[in-house]
Amino acid sequence: MKTTTRNLMILLLGTLLSAGVQAERLKDITDVAGVRPNQLVGYGLVVGLSGTGDKVSFTSQTFKNMLAQFGLTLPPGTNPQSKNIAAVSIHAELPPFAKPGQLLDVTVSSIGDASSLRGGSLLMAPLKGADGQVYAMAQGNLVVGGLGAEGLDGSRITINVPSVGRVPSGATVERSVPSPFARGDHLVLNLHTPDFTTSRRVAERINGLLGPDVATSVDATSIRVRAPRDASQRVTYLSVLENLEVEPAAEVAKVIINSRTGTIIIGENVRVSPVAITHGGLTVSILENPEANQPGAFAGGDTVVVPRSGIEVDENSGHMFSFQPGASLNEIVEAVNQVGAAPGDLMAILEALKQSGALKAELVVI
Incomplete structure (x- = not known):
């Protein structure tokens, strides 16, 4: 069962690697500045x-204030208690x-x-x-x-x-919130994930459709786009822009570890330098077998319970594997699966790789 799961994981990761980066619509990777909930x-x-209601005093006070708004005044000192509120x-x-x-x-x-x-x-x-x-x-x-x-x-x-x-x-x-959508001569598109390369590609894609200098990449997040002043024209204008397809830049190499659930996500661009790793298991078992110690037939004293502890240490043979220069995500996963490392062991291996400088990626622990 474990072998099947590992093979499926390697197959899935291989499929993701071969798929590459796909073009995305602007409406899926950007927001319009000022258009927010x-x-x-x-x-x-x-x-x-x-x-099943409250028994606390402030609920009774709120109830009294509500009754007063309807012209009902309770006698002084009355503290209504109702479990239905x-x-x-x-x-x-x-x-x-x-x-x-x-x-x-x-x-x-x-x-x-x-x-x-x-x-x-x-x-x-x-x-x-x-x-x-x-x-x-x-x-x-x-x-x-x-x-x-x-x-x-x-x-x-x-x-x-x-x-x-x-x-x-x-x-x-009952009231609407004023929006800056129809103000000024420009619209600003903000990327969900800041990236200088993606920001430049968005500006180039818009300029390729509408002409030079229509869009300007301000920074890694924002792209300023010239827009008509009329609100109705601006809606049509933006509906065209948001359906343009842009190929986002490759993601930054990251390894994300959730220490609470044992979930580990390894990004596509993760690489390692030449390094060798040894992985061994250490099992410590402590067994408690209390024994009753009774005095002799004619000896004084009471029966006492004497603790008896047994400690066993089992150190399995270690596994060693090496990564060649520029090892890919698929090679890392396949090598670790061959070792048979549990999620906790894999976390320790990745942390050690980062500390040694062999892991060419950002390690994020959540």
């Missing part, structure tokens, strides 16, 4: 819960060019000690931007994917997260 956040109440935070993303009347999906999260929001309804709550202005109003019934149950003996089971839910199309946009 905005985050919205709010605070509100979820009502109608079946006894929960205080929640609400957040949503306002997409670029959103207009008043459009609908947004919102996510609702409990901020108190409510055990579940299932079956609840969000009451009208304003959603504000970073400038403190209200850009949308949210309200609606929650869709909760989580489930929780508790028995009389204290046993409890929870599936997913019942304290977070969503309200599809639960917010109505």
